[in-house]
Amino acid sequence: MALGKIVHYAVDAVLVSTVVAGIRRSSGFAVDTTIISDPTMRSFADRFLGVGETIFDMATATSVNSDYFKKDSRR
Numbered sequence: 714m715a716l717g718k719i720v721h722y723a724v725d726a727v728l729v730s731t732v733v734a735g736i737r738r739s740s741g742f743a744v745d746t747t748i749i750s751d752p753t754m755r756s757f758a759d760r761f762l763g764v765g766e767t768i769f770d771m772a773t774a775t776s777v778n779s780d781y782f783k784k785d786s787r788r
Contacts, residue, residue: 730765731772738769 737743744762749755776782 726761727764727768730761731768732765733762734765734769737766 733744744758746755746758746762749758
């Protein structure tokens, strides 16, 4: 039971990080981790956001190579 909750929270954290990466990519606004004074927490935040960037890149690459997605002509 406890392992299931840990996995659930980990997946939720990755999803939040991926959404933040998508916001950064689409709007240009990014989380300012320089305001975190503790270097350990700043490093953790940078890694946390990096995981979202990686997942977002993988999802983008998958959609580009998929027949189920097409480029929106309005952009």
